[in-house]
Amino acid sequence: MGKHSKLKSTNSRKIIIGIITIIVILIVVYLGLSMYFVDHFYFGSSIDSVNISGDTVVQANAKIESKFDGYKLKVEGRDGLNVELTNNDIGLNYNQNEVMKLKNRQNPFKWGIEIFNSNDTKISVSKSYDKELLNKTLNTTFYGNKYKVISPKNASFKYVDGKYEIVKEVYGNKLNKDKATEAILNAIENGEKQINLENLNCYENPTYLSNSPKVIEAQKELNKYVSSKVTYDIGNNKIVVDGSTIHKWLSVNKDMNVVVSNQLVTEFVNSLAAKYNTVGKTRTFKTSLGNTATVSGGDFGWKINVSDEVQTLISEIKEGKQIERKPIYSQKGLPYGTVGLGNTYVEVNLSTQHMWYYKDGKLIVQSDVVTGNVSKNDATPQGVYYIKYKEANTHLKGKDYDTPVKFWMPFNGGIGLHDAWWRDKFGKDIYKTSGSHGCVNLPPQVAQTVFDNITPGTIVVCYN
Numbered sequence: 001m002g003k004h005s006k007l008k009s010t011n012s013r014k015i016i017i018g019i020i021t022i023i024v025i026l027i028v029v030y031l032g033l034s035m036y037f038v039d040h041f042y043f044g045s046s047i048d049s050v051n052i053s054g055d056t057v058v059q060a061n062a063k064i065e066s067k068f069d070g071y072k073l074k075v076e077g078r079d080g081l082n083v084e085l086t087n088n089d090i091g092l093n094y095n096q097n098e099v100m101k102l103k104n105r106q107n108p109f110k111w112g113i114e115i116f117n118s119n120d121t122k123i124s125v126s127k128s129y130d131k132e133l134l135n136k137t138l139n140t141t142f143y144g145n146k147y148k149v150i151s152p153k154n155a156s157f158k159y160v161d162g163k164y165e166i167v168k169e170v171y172g173n174k175l176n177k178d179k180a181t182e183a184i185l186n187a188i189e190n191g192e193k194q195i196n197l198e199n200l201n202c203y204e205n206p207t208y209l210s211n212s213p214k215v216i217e218a219q220k221e222l223n224k225y226v227s228s229k230v231t232y233d234i235g236n237n238k239i240v241v242d243g244s245t246i247h248k249w250l251s252v253n254k255d256m257n258v259v260v261s262n263q264l265v266t267e268f269v270n271s272l273a274a275k276y277n278t279v280g281k282t283r284t285f286k287t288s289l290g291n292t293a294t295v296s297g298g299d300f301g302w303k304i305n306v307s308d309e310v311q312t313l314i315s316e317i318k319e320g321k322q323i324e325r326k327p328i329y330s331q332k333g334l335p336y337g338t339v340g341l342g343n344t345y346v347e348v349n350l351s352t353q354h355m356w357y358y359k360d361g362k363l364i365v366q367s368d369v370v371t372g373n374v375s376k377n378d379a380t381p382q383g384v385y386y387i388k389y390k391e392a393n394t395h396l397k398g399k400d401y402d403t404p405v406k407f408w409m410p411f412n413g414g415i416g417l418h419d420a421w422w423r424d425k426f427g428k429d430i431y432k433t434s435g436s437h438g439c440v441n442l443p444p445q446v447a448q449t450v451f452d453n454i455t456p457g458t459i460v461v462c463y464n
Helices: 002-036 057-069 096-104 108-114 131-143 177-189 213-226 243-249 262-276 306-318 430-434 444-453
Strands: 045-047 072-076 082-086 119-121 156-160 163-167 194-196 229-234 237-241 250-252 258-260 283-286 292-295 322-325 329-331 345-349 354-359 362-368 383-386 391-397 402-412 415-419 440-442 459-463
Touching (some): 072 177, 131 177, 177 194, 243 250, 243 262, 262 306, 292 459, 383 402, 415 444
Parallel strands (some): 045 119
Antiparallel strands (some): 072 082, 402 415
16 A cells, blocks of 8 residues: 555656646747747738748848839720839839838737737838839820820710711720829839729719710700701892801800800801991992992991891891891991982082982982081091981081081081071082081071971982
8 A cells, every 4th residue: 555655656746747847848948939039020920911920120121122123013994005014113112120110019928829810910011112213104104195195075066967966975095193193102002913094983084975964955956056047138139047057156165055156156247247238338320410420438328237136146046946037237228239329319519519409309409508618627528428317496516616507417427417597608619718617508498498308317428
C-alpha cells in the first residue's frame, strides 16, 4: 500500500513538471514571436491588397512600391475609347512613413489575438501623384487634339418638301472634364484597374432627344407656321409668302421654342416697301403748258407701315393663316399704274409762278402766285405732296413774323397754300427777291376758291 502511494505521488510531480515545462516553452515561444513582431507585421497582414505577412517595414515598402510602379488603369468609354494609363502617365507615389505608422500601431504582444483577425487595413496609405504630369496626360489623351471631340447636339429639324422632319440627336463623345478627371483620380486612389467613363456618367449629353415632348411640340409648331400662306395684293401684282419663304425665318432656340426672326421678316417687308412704295419717287406728267415734266421728292404716294406690317405678318404666320390682302399702309397714293398725277391736283410751276387747280379733270381755278424767296434761300421745294388739312382764319407764325390768313392749306410741313391779302401783285420775278418764306401765296379770291373746293389728301406738285 505504501509503495503504491509513493509511486502515485511521483507521477503527479512529473505531470506538474511537464505542464509547467510546456507553459514555459509556450511563454518563451510567445515572447519570442512577440519580439519578432516588434519589427515585423502580423501574419496575414496586407495593405492595399498587398500581402505583407511577416514582412519588415522595409520589405513591405518594397512590395507596395513594386505594386505602384507597375500600376495600370484601363479607361474605357464611348466610340471605342480604350486607354491604358500607367504610372509613367500619373507619377503615382505614396507616403512610406505611413507604413511605419501602421506597423507602430501594431501591439507585438497581441499577435496571438490578431492572428485570428483580418489584418488587411481598410485605411489605404496616402497616395500622391504628379499633378502637372497627370493633367498633361489627361488633356492630351482625353481632352486635346489627339482625342477627336464630337460635341453633343440636341434633336433638330430639317425642312423637306414643305414640312419639318426631326433630325435625331447626337450624343457625341465630349467628356465632362471635371467629372472624368474626378472619376480617374478616384480610381487611382482606390487602386482600381479598370473604369468605364460612360457607366460613370462622365459624358456631356444632349438635353433634348427626338422623342422628347418639347421636340415633338416644336415640330408641330414649325409645321403649323410653314402651312401659312399670305398673298399680298399690290396693284396688279400678287406676292406670295408661303412655307418656301417662311421656313427661312424660323429657328428653334436652346429651350426648344420656335422663333420667328423679327429681323428677317423686317428685311422682307422693307424689300416690299422699297419696291412698291411710291413716296418721293420720280414722276413724269404732262403740264398745263403742254410739255412733259419730271419731278422727284415730296411725301405723296404709297407707303407701307413697316412696323405694323411686320407684326401682323408674324401673327398670321403663328396662326397658320391662309389669307389674301393688301399690305398695311401708313399712307396711300394714286392707284398703282396711274399715268401722271390723276385728275385731281394742284399744279405749281415755280419757273412761271403760276398755279392750276384741277378737280375730277376740270380746271377749277388758275392764277399767278408768289412762291419762296430765292435770295433768302427760302425757295419752295420741288416734289409731289398732298394737302394735310385745311383751316380758316388762322395765324402763320415764324421767327420774325405772325401773319393772319383766312385760308390755310399746308402740304409740306409749314409750307402751304394761303391767301396773301397784303400783296397787290403776283407772278413774274417777285419770288426771286421778295418771295414768301416758302409758301405759295395766292390772291385772296383764288385762295378762297381753292379752299372751298379742295379736300385733304389732294396732290400738290411743285416743279421748275
